[in-house]
Amino acid sequence: MSTALNISKGRQPATKPDRIDPITSSVIQGALENIAVEMGYKLMRMSYSSIIRESEDFGAALVDAEGRGLAESAQSTPLQSGPIPGYVRGIQRILAARGDVIRPGDVIMHNDAYSGASHGPDVAFIVPVFVQGRLIAFAATTAHHLDIGALSPGSCGIVEAIDAYAEGLQFKAIKVYDRGVKNEMVWQIVRDNIRASDLVVGDMDAQIAAARIGADRMVELVERYGLATFELACTALMDHAERLMRQAIAKLPDGVYRAETAIDGYLDSDDPTKKELPIVVTITKKDDSLTVDLTGTAPQVPDRPINMPLEGTADIAIWLTIRSVLLDTEIHGHIPVNAGLIRPITIIAPKGCLANPTFPAPTIARFCPGNQLADTVMKALSHAMPGNVSAGIGNLKVIAFSGLKDETHWVHMEIFEGSYGGRLGKDGMDAVDTLYANTRNNPIEDIETHLPLRVLRYELREDVSGAGKWRGGLGSVREFTFLSDGGASVEGEGHRYRPWGFQGGNEGMPAKLDLMTPGQADRALPSKVPHMNIGTGGRFVCFGPAGGGYGSPLERDPAKVADDVLDEVISVETALRDYGVVVSSRGVVDPAATVKARIRD
Secondary structure, X not given: OXXXXXXXXXXXXXXXXXXXXXXXXXXXXXXXXXXXXXXXXXXXXXXXXXXXHOOXXXXXXXXXXXXXXXXXXXXXXXXXXXXHHHHHHHHHXXXXXXXXXXXXXXXXXXXXXXXXXXXXXXXXXXXXXXXXXXXXXXXXXXXXXXXXXXXXXXXXEOOOOOXXXXXXXXXXXXXXXXXXXXXXXXXXXXXXXXXXXXXXXXHHHHHHHHHHHHHHHHHHHHHHXXXXXXXXXXXXXXXXXXXXXXXXXXXXXXXXXXXEEXXXXXXXXXXXXXXXXXXXXXXXXXXXXXXXXXXXXXXXXXXXXXXXXXXXXXXXXXXXXXXXXXXXXXXXXOOOOOHHHHOOEEEEEEOOEOOEOOOOOOOOOOHHHHHHHHHHHHHHHOOOOHHHOEOOOEOOEEXXXXXXXXXXXXXXXXXXXXXXXXXXXXXXXXXXXXXXXXXXXXXXXXXXXXXXXXXXXXXXXXXXXOOOOEOOOOOEEEEEEEOOOEEEXXXXXOOOOOOOOEOXXXXXXXXXXXXXXXXXXXXXXXXXXXXXXXXXXXXXXXXXXXOOOEOOHHHOOHHHHHHHHHOOOOOHHHHHHHHOOOEOOOOOEOHHHHHHHOOOO
16 A cells, blocks of 8 residues: 655635736745745744754744645755645644634644654644634744653654654644633643753744744735735745746656665664665656655664654655756746645655654654655656766764753754765765755854863865765764763764765765773764763764765866865875876876876776
C-alpha cells in the first residue's frame, strides 16, 4: 500500500468581481511576502534561544482558510516555513473530529508529526484571521525548541526514542488561547515537563506575538483592498506560480529518472534493519507534471526516530529540491512561494517506509535522513538537468549539549555545517547548511557568553574535497570543550557513505566525530550517539564532510588548482594525484610537467 500526496485542491471558483488586474495581484503578493518577513524578524528579535535568534531555525507563513500556502518568510529555513500549510490542515482535521471550531481570539499550538508537523520540537502557533466575521486565513510561526520533554535533554540529538511517546510532549491542536482567554493550565503543563522552561516558553511567547502581528497585518491588507479583491488576488497568485512550475517541467524530456543513495542509520547496531538504509527516488515526467515515487526506500525503523513524516518532512525535501533545480532564482528571478508551485507534483510513498512511517513510529531525528532524501531527488534530476544540479552534498550533524546548574537545566543545540558538491561553472560552497536546512551558524561569542562551553577550533577541513573540474565544498572542523560537567547526544549522517561525484568528478569525504576525555583514550564515534555524561574538560572534535566533485578533475584549470594549494585547501601531493597538476608550494605551475602528468591511461 502506498500513499499518494498531492496537496492541491485545484483552482477555486472566483467571486465577484470575476477578474483582477496583474498589477493589483503583484502588489498584494508583495504585501503578503512582506508580512511574512516582518513576522520572521519580529520572532528573531523577541526570541530567547540562539537556535532562533542566531541560527534562524524558525518559520513564518500565511495560509488561506483551506490550508493553502500564500507566502512564507524568505529569511527562515524551508524546513520550518514549508510545512506550515500542513500544520494548518492537520489542525483543521483534528478540530473537526472533535466537533470544535476555530473562533476569533484563538491561538492554537500544534506539533503532531502525523498531522502535518515536521517533528515534535518544531512547535507551531496558529492565529486565525477573521474579516467580516468570516475565517479567511491563518498567520503562523514555527520554531525549533531546545527541549520538548523527551527522555534526555535536548530536542535534536534524541536518537534512541522507541516511539512517539518517548519523544516528548505531543500538542495536537491545543488552544492555548481560547477566544482570547489564556489557558493557564496548558502553560503550566508545558513548564512542568520541559527542561529550560523559561527559555522554551519565552520562545513560544515570541512565536505567538509574531503570529498575531501577521494576523493584524492581513486584516489591514484585506480592509484596504476588499475581501473579494483579496481572494481573487490569492487565486491569481497561486495560478501564476502553478504556470511557472508547469512551464519549467514541460521543458524537461519526458521519461523516468531514478537515483539511489543511503543513510548510515545506526552503524554500531547489530541489527541489519537499522543501518545502511537505502533511499530510492524515481521521478516520472509526463507533459507538464511530475510524479515522485519513493518505492524501494527502506522500511521504517519502528523503534528508532530516524523516520520521516511524509507530510512535513519528506514532501518538503522533494518540493524544495524540485523548485530549486527547475526554478533557480539566479535564472528566473523572484519566484512566488505558494501552493500553486506544488500542484503539478504528486508524491507516492509506500506506507510504512522510512519516508511514510505509521504511528507511533518515532520521527524526532528525521532531519538528516530528510536532507539525504533531498540529495537523492537532486541526483535523480541530474539525469534530466545536468547543468542545474550540484554533485553530492555533505550532510549535517547536530549535537545537543546540556548540563545542570543549581537545579536548572541549560540546553544548547549546535548545528555542524555540511557542504555542497561542485556545480557547473562553480566550486561547491564550503561549510554551510545544505538543501532544506538553511540555518546559520551560532557565533562563537554568543556560545561562550551564555554557556559553559569553549570553542577551541573553527576552521575549514583541508585536503579532503571531492576533486572535479569544479571541486566539492569543504566541511568545517569545530572543537568544543566542557567548562563544567554536562552531557551531549549526537544526531548526524554521512560517516559511512561518501557524497556522490558527478560527470567524472570524484566522491567527497565522509564526516567523522572524535570524543576526547581527560585520562582516557580518544574515541571515534558513529554518526548517532545517545545521551552521554561528559565531565569538565571533555572535548568533541567534529569533522564536516566534503561535497562531491563535478566533472573530470583533469579538466580543472591548473591556475585554480594552484590557488587551492596557496589557500591550503589542498596539498601539493593532492594537486598531482587528483588533478594531474604539478605545482610548487609557492603556487607556481609547471605547464610541461602538468601536460605530461595529465596523460593517463
